[in-house]
């Protein structure tokens with residue numbers, strides 16, 4: 157199916173309604189910046205995905221659609237092959253998005269006022285999901301070390317004593333930490349001791365490097381009975397616009413409660429193109445993914461080396477997973493508004509302000525490296541010019 161040349165190609169997305177490119181002006185009031193923000197890649201999806209969508213599109217009726225056995229089998233086989241986790245068919249609950257699942261899980265397992273732990277800085281919808289449902293936000297702040305962010309386990313233990321739910325992000329966005337087995341086991345012990353339900357957003361699980369492998373949280377000893385794993389092919393294969401994800405919930409009672417919340421929200425059938433895309437990606441997208449990872453690795457190395465040499469007051473933390481780079485800009489001594497202005501208006505680069513990931517992200521910016529090497533080169537050129545000007549003004 158995808159035997160010819162399945163190399164991801166950088167594609168100009170302007171004029172397609174792309175949030176990342178075409179949504180810049182309305183969302184941020186800037187039109188001439190290079191968009192390196194939302195976690196969305198600028199590369200063609202695997203050939204298998206494109207062909208499957210084209211084939212389905214040829215049939216002229218796009219009515220309500222069932223998920224079908226191929227959908228479940230593709231997920232099961234992907235997890236077994238890639239992560240060595242054998243999932244049962246009935247554990248899989250198809251969904252329209254991981255953020256939706258986070259919200260439904262909060263509704264399903266907690267009441268207003270209940271404590272929910274998030275490890276900040278964190279992907280902003282974690283924070284809004286807790287706040288909008290009027291649950292108590294318990295922040296377990298990560299500690300920044302030279303080699304990346306680490307968990308403050310004493311604080312996690314203390315917060316767990318007043319929590320019902322832990323919203324884990326594994327791998328973690330924005331720190332890019334791929335939690336080690338040792339760290340995950342410590343989290344698991346705490347979850348067990350305090351009887352927490354763990355909702356583990358593992359959407360970035362496929363984007364890891366150098367033979368490293370992420371461990372599904374529910375696959376840790378004793379965790380299947382208290383964990384929901386949330387995943388999707390969206391980040392991995394650049395198909396986020398198809399709004400198709402899934403939850404893996406091994407425990408019957410937790411699954412029933414989740415399904416109830418799903419039904420209460422009036423959700424039912426899936427996205428006709430999302431279903432075929434997921435199946436095609438998980439069955440025919442593996443070779444493409446390996447090439448994609450090589451491109452990210454080279455982009456990330458380029459940005460990190462460039463900054464170390466030319467913009468030394470900006471410190472990119474090591475990238476363990478994802479195509480994102482968490483930049484520690486605190487040495488520049490700018491307030492969060494000034495830092496944003498520096499990137500948006502001086503450098504003309506649109507990155508996510510660290511503070512949007514919670515106060516713990518103050519002084520940081522998040523850069524998305526899932527774009528062409530050429531564009532990154534232009535971006536670094538702009539950054540260096542702005543940086544020099546800033547340095548002269550010191």
Ligand SMILES: Cc1ncc(COP(=O)(O)O)c(C=O)c1O
Pocket residue numbers: 194195252253254255256279325329357359360388390396401
């Ligand atoms: C950690 C994390 N979870 C969820 C999402 C979004 O998932 P979805 O589009 O399926 O709601 C993102 C997107 O950036 C993310 O980084």
